[in-house]
Amino acid sequence: MLKKISQRSYRSAYFIDGRSKEASGVKVTDEVVVVFNEMKVRKAQAKEEEKRKRKKAILFCLSKDLKSIVLDEEKQILQGDVGTTVQDPYQHFVGMLPPNDCRYALYDATFETKETKKEDLVFIFWAPENAPLKSKMIYASSKDAIKRKFEGIKHEWQVNGLDELKDRRTLAERLGGTSGSEKPWHLM
Numbered sequence: 001m002l003k004k005i006s007q008r009s010y011r012s013a014y015f016i017d018g019r020s021k022e023a024s025g026v027k028v029t030d031e032v033v034v035v036f037n038e039m040k041v042r043k044a045q046a047k048e049e050e051k052r053k054r055k056k057a058i059l060f061c062l063s064k065d066l067k068s069i070v071l072d073e074e075k076q077i078l079q080g081d082v083g084t085t086v087q088d089p090y091q092h093f094v095g096m097l098p099p100n101d102c103r104y105a106l107y108d109a110t111f112e113t114k115e116t117k118k119e120d121l122v123f124i125f126w127a128p129e130n131a132p133l134k135s136k137m138i139y140a141s142s143k144d145a146i147k148r149k150f151e152g153i154k155h156e157w158q159v160n161g162l163d164e165l166k167d168r169r170t171l172a173e174r175l176g177g178t179s180g181s182e183k184p185w186h187l188m
Contacts, residue, residue, distance in 0.1 A: 026142035028069045028149045032060055035071065036150050039106055039121060052080025057093045060104040060146065066138060069146050072103060079108075094165045102127045102139035104146055109155075111172050120175060122155040123147065129161055 039055050059075035062068070075096050077089055086092045093107055105124040110117065125143055127136050147153070155175060159165055 026062065026067060026069060026138070026145055028146050029071075031071055032069055032146070033149050036106065039108055040152060042119070052078065054079040055106075055108065056082060056086075056089050057096070057105065057107045059096060060106075061101075062135075062138060062142070069104065069142060075103075090168050090171075094162065097126050097128075097162075097165075099128060099162075100130055100132075102131050102135050104139070104143070106150075107171075109171065109175055111175050118175070120154055121150075122157060122171070122175070123150055123153045125156070125158045127158065127160055 035055065035058060039058070056077040056079050058077075059072035060069050061072040063070050077086055077092055077096075082089050090107075093105070097103060097105070103126045105126060107122045107124060108119065109122050110119050112118070123146075125139070127139060147156070157171070157174060164170060
C-alpha cells in the first residue's frame, strides 16, 4: 500500500510497507558522496599539490539508465586550473552547464564582503526552461536524495536560465555579499 507522507515531512518521499523511498527511485552513487566530502573539508595544512587538485566546481547528472546520480564526466574545474587554463572560474562554470538539460552542481564560491573573505559550497539545481519535461521532473523529484547526502550545505540555488547566472552579482548577493556602486563584494 502506498501512502503519501505529509507535505511538511518529505515532499518527494512515500511509505511503502513502512519504509521510505524516494519518489523517483534514483540513488546517489558513493563516488558523488566522496567528491562532496572532499570539497567540504578544507585542510589548512594541505600541500600545494593537494590544493591544486581540489575541485572548484563539479557537475552531477543522471546515469543513462536514469537510476543513479553520477559525476558528469569531464565537467569540473580544479583549483589548480584557476589562473592557468581557466581565467574566470565563474564564467567557465556557467559555460559547463548544458543549455538543454538539467544538472546538479557544487560550486566552491570564494567571495568578499565588506567585513571578510568567505568560502562556501553552493548546491545548484540547474533546470533550464528548454530542458525536456521528463528530465525536469526526474531531476526535481531526485533533488532531495542528493541534498540529504550533501550534509552541511548552507546555500542552495535553483536556476532556470542563463539570465539568472550571467551576472555573478546575483550569486554574491545570495551568499550574503551586497551589490552597489562601490562593489563591496567579489566572487570567484
